[in-house]
Amino acid sequence: MASECSLNQNSELLKNEPNLTDSNNNQKNNSNAFESYKIKTKSIENTLLPLVTQISTLINFKDNLKRLSQNGSNLCSERTAKALLKVGEVVHLAVERFVNVGESIAIENNCIKYEMLEACKEARNAGQSIRSQTQSPNSIVNILGVITTPTNAGSLFSNEKITMIQSANLLLNSVTKVLLLADVVIINQILNSKNKVLMSVNKLESCLDIYSFVSLFSQYGSDLIELAHLSGERQNDLKDEKKKSQMSSTRWILEKSTVMILSSFKAYLKHMECECAKENVSLVFSLLHQALDTLHYLIVDSGSFYDFDAPFYSSNYTSKFQLSFTNTLRQFEDSLELCTNNMLNEKNDQNVLFESLNKLIESTQDFTESLNVTQREQILNQQNEIRQKTLESIRPNTQNILKECDILKKILIIETLQLTNELFKKNQDAILLNSIKTYSLANQYDLLIETLDIFKEYSDHVLEICKMLRHVCALDVFEVTCEHHYTIFEILSKLIQSASGAVALYPQCNSTVENLNLYCDYWENQINDLSILVKEIQENFQGLKKSKNVYLSLPRPGKHGTNVRGINKIVNKLDSTERSKIAKLGLEMKLIQSEIDNEAAKWNEPHNEIVKLAKQMSEIAYEIHLFTRGEGSLKTTQDLFEHAEGFLTNGVLLFGIVKQFVEKIPNGYLKDELNLLLERLPFNFKQLKNKLKQTTIGKTATFNKVDYVIQDTRDFMNLIAKIVTNCFLCCTK
Incomplete structure (x- = not known):
């Protein structure tokens, strides 16, 4: 029942926007609502890819027909229309x-039965909707917003096209929910x-004789x-490195x-x-x-529909x-940047900055x-420098502070590596381990x-x-490996001390001697592993200083593995799974971009700053969508990252303009809702x-960065779409 309650709560988060009075709680709950749909495993992502490919065919067909109309062709060929009919039918089947399998899983598992059946129903309805919208060539042309005559060339946001986009969105969301x-x-x-x-383990702990121990062990x-x-299968399936x-450790x-x-x-049962x-x-x-507690936490955290407060999953x-x-x-650098870009309320600017400084x-x-x-003195002096430069004004000089932080970081790195090399x-x-063994066996207690x-x-x-x-x-x-070494060294130190005491009391017992030797061997192996880790960390520091990023180009027809800027380097190509994963993100980006264009088109003020910035961000999102298809002006991942930087800049400008816009709105639920949306922007930023x-x-590593950048841009776009919609509602009312 606890798990059912947890799932019901999460499913409600997916359907309703949280209504909260406290801004901090609001941001946290909104983040949780998003997390409930976040895909954390490779298997779910790979299962979605074939469906994404089919839906991409339907959505991208509109762009192809738009080009045909611009070249003077009014309709698609009969062959193309039949192919589109087939795609709609294939998606439906x-x-x-998929839904039949989901329903069978629901019947066998009561804890997810209600939510699974609801998600299956939504998926079936969306599949039927897509099939019905591709029943005839004429309906396909109309639904996808195709230009049939020069007179209706501007009707790119018809109701039929919006219906197709909504159906595609609903299908992706419901299928994702079934998989989760x-x-x-x-x-x-x-x-x-x-x-x-x-x-x-609990039974073993209470065991008092060798015979029951053998059976229980x-x-x-x-x-x-x-x-x-x-757990090994789960570990390999996780996306988060x-x-x-942590699970491997x-x-x-x-x-x-x-x-x-x-x-x-063995030593305990004998003595x-x-x-x-x-x-x-x-x-x-x-x-x-x-x-076991750590594993429990990691397994639960690897899912998307779990409430940690549920008693059944307590840890x-x-x-x-x-x-x-x-x-x-x-975090401190982020706080500085938010203050510099005025993305925090003035009252909270200093509190947030001082809190991150103290941390x-x-x-x-x-x-x-x-x-x-x-x-030690240099570290303390550098801390004071950072504190003074941060507190000297309401809007501190970011560059000077970051320069001081960089000096502090270098001091800490040099000090750490020096101590490690000396060790x-x-x-x-x-020497110490050999002495412990010798003195234990010789009963030399004082030594x-x-x-x-x-x-x-x-x-x-x-x-x-x-x-x-x-x-x-x-x-x-x-960082995780260092934590692992700390945990092992901490427990081994105590184990060696207690085991040596047992050997000193019973030096003739083979079990106590073998027990001590085991822990001493573990310690030596762990020291060797630590030395390897230190070498890797040192190489990483040197690599960050000497190596330049190797940026990858996504495959494009006729340009596989080549750099279009003329640099004669062979770039590694993405495999089919990686290309499909990027294609899925591109489709989601396209759907949100269409939604923003649709919202911006409702405004009768083409020179409105909110509309202009929203359209600019939409154009950037469309370029990213083309990048995922191997098209457009973005040729390398460096181009993508620079484009995303421009997207962020526009986001900061939009934040400031909407903030001023909100101040002019009368008090009411629309203003409150818009304020809540604005408070989420710094988190996405x-x-x-x-x-x-x-x-x-x-x-x-580069592919993972591309993947995460496109995901975060998509989430940013989703929030911008809601903000533009609410601004329009405020203007009309």
Whole structure:
């Protein structure tokens, strides 16, 4: 019932615009409403691609016939008309087959039954609507807004054309919703598997004899294999690289925990009176519970229709890591840019900026509080410089502040790499681990305690370096890996200390000795992995300084893999899946662009600034749409990014003009609704700006940036369409 309630709440978000009084809550809820339709897995995206191709054929047919009419041809050929009839029928039949599968899933899963049947009904109606609109050649020509005679050449926004666009939108939305609801079933399956593992773990924790342990451990192993298989498939299906890295880290811990449980339990069952052995087992199980909670959170977060407050999906997961310096610096830069572009209310400008400044300063505490940092004074002085330049005026000088931030960032990077290199040069861990083993076996308690104290200081230093690396690394994948190393080193340090105590008490027991050796080996392997990570981070820093971006061109007929600007470089071509994914985004962009053009055409004031800017943004969106088809003036991804920058500039101008327009509107629900829409613009602005700032090297990274930039531009356009509509309503009333 909890899951049904959650899905009902999310489906309501899709249908209704939230009515909220608090602006912050409004932005958050609007963001959640959008998130409920966000596709987070590759499989759902790939399933949508064939349907997108067929709908693209229908929508793009209008543009082709427009060109024919401009060349003097009035109608399409009979062959083309028959092909269009076939496309409409193919879409209808494909939707029918798809809906039948969706309905069977709904019958088998009560938790999504109501929402799934509703979505299937919407999809079936949309499919039938598209088929009915392509029943005859004449209706096709009329529906798509085709110019049949020179006298009606301006009727590009006929009711029939709008109906086709609405049907296409409804079909895409309803089919997407069916797929996302079906994804809930997969998530339930993984969570049920995780719960089985959790039950096995709880039984193992209460085990007190070797015979029951063997049976329970065998069951635990079987359950864990099933969970590893399901979670592995989910990991490979995720689009977000950071989430994939987090899930990979969590699955690694679950895999290693099997050996840890076996080793620690053998020592504990032989010496149940030993507090050190008991503590060792407790530490292993605490690590296992933490990994299961993290996996639970990641699996739930990989879906699109889950409410985290639902009791059935409650989790104890809490992140132990605060925002890194790199992330807080990005937020601070965003706040500066919003203030510079007047995209925040004047009353809130300073509050937002000061809050992000305080977070930036707080993120450097791991450096300023460390006794090993040699440039502590320089860091504190640089903090004061940034604070003074930020507080010196209401509209601070952005360039000067960013320059000071860059200096601070360089100091932190240099300090971190110096400490890391010194750590590896000393090779202190090998000496300490050998001493711990020797003193434990020889029952030399005083020397063992002294060595463990030194090892504790050393492990704290390693943890400190992991946190510093996490603060300065530029990529999310590196940040997740640093967090993984921190977690493993933290638990291994405690495990080695407790295991050595058990060996000191029972040096003749093979189980206790093997247990200590296992954790020492894990520590050495982890140090080696950390050294590899540091090398990759250093190479990344050097690459950011020395390498230039490799921009890719989307394939175009007759120009595959060539740069049209005459640079003699072979550019990697996109595969069919990537081309289809971009085509889907292009279609969505085209639908929203048509909607904005339609809204702008309603105004009787062609020189109105709102209308002019909306049309300019619509033209930019259309160029991006052509880019996804390998056409138009945008030839490379660099052209696309520069075009998106222009889109942002127009968005800032539109924000200022609409803001002035709102001040002249009498109080009422229309003004309130327009204000709520305006408050969402800075969020979209920041999101797109962050994507454009990202530096990419290589084909995959560049394609992902193109993908995200087009997605964020599409979402920005969707919001602009609503703003233009509301402005028109305010003018008419």
